[in-house]
Amino acid sequence: MPAQDMLARRFETHRGHLRAVAYRMLGSVSEADDAVQEAWLRLARQDSDEVDNLVGWLTTVVSRICLDMLRTRASRREEPIYLLAELGDTAYDSDPEHEAVLIDSVGRALLVVLDTLGPDERVAFVLHDLFAVPFDQIAPIVGRTTATTKKLASRARQRAQGETTATATELAEQRHVVEAFLTAARGGNLDALLAVLAPDVVRVADPAALPAGMAAIVRGAQAVAKETVLLQRRSRVAALALMNGAVGIVVAPHGKLLLALVVTVRDDRVTGYEVIADPTRLRALHLAVLPQ
Structure with a gap:
């Protein structure tokens, strides 16, 4: 089997994981699929012999792609909140089946909360709290020290957990x-x-x-x-x-x-x-x- 075909097969075994990571970071099925596809293109240009841990390498690449997309959103001041006037009669349409499965696996409320986080906080929180990636591996992705990356995830965790005076x-x-x-x-x-x-x-x-x-x-x-x-x-x-x-x-x-x-x-x-x-x-x- 040609080396490129073998690489494609190996990539496909990790597509579900990569899509899950990207969706939690981006909250959009189409954008998550774009990020995963970009990761494949980068892998195809990479000398696979230099990649010791393929799933780790791909997770890092997808995370960096998602972080760039989130930062672009933030720089354009794109709002995560929909406007009713823009959605019209489609506002309350049920989610497509494949998207509904992803939403159910994450939790609709968590997706809403994730949209309130800054790009670096979101990436640090998703990778550590949802996918158990160690902080020392997340730090190079967000371009921070390990200690600062821990603080990013901690702030995001506090936001996700919230506060209440109720017993x-x-x-x-x-x-x-x-x-x-x-x-x-x-x-x-x-x-x-x-x-x-x-x-x-x-x-x-x-x-x-x-x-x-x-x-x-x-x-x-x-x-x-x-x-x-x-x-x-x-x-x-x-x-x-x-x-x-x-x-x-x-x-x-x-x-x-x-x-x-x-x-x-x-x-x-x-x-x-x-x-x-x-x-x-x-x-x-x-x-x-x-x-x-």
Whole structure:
């Protein structure tokens, strides 16, 4: 077998791993595939006899490619937050099957949080915390010392974990109620929604978050539940997240933040929630991943 064909076969055995690394760094299927393809082109130009650890070499190359892409995004001030006006009717389309598998493997909320990190923080966190790459191997990729690289990952970890003043019991109670609400919304189950909503629940929303003709404020369980059923599509791309220290919901098609629901829970019921769509307000939220 020609040497190039053998190299291609060896590369293909690592494609899944490389794609997983790139997707977590970039949060985009198409960009991750581009990064992996670029890694192959660089390998094809490399003398394979000089590569002792192929998967390690490829992981480093893909990481550097992704870091360059992330830094380019940052220099162009590209926003990870989608604008409803730009997405139109496609805003709440379910993710394509191959993308949904990747999102499920990472976690929709984690993808949203990763988008809030700086390029170097994201790369350091992804490589160390998600793929167990040692810091001394990450440091040359981000161009920092090992000690500084540890600090980058630590800052990212703190952001991902978030902070809350709620006790573990309070957080668990919030999670139980908000999860029940989201499950009922996904199923379009009116009775289950009425069971989890307080009778005098109030839903407030940014105008941009609502279809034309819907009121900015809706009061009462019946009205809120019926509206939630009508907007069932949104719940398919939603996930629980820690939001300003409490359990809330992010709506994130393709893993990109579109809406946030700041939920208030009292006495095992949802007593109110605000739907935030304004990009400035979304960026001001302290988002984190719920503890397992």
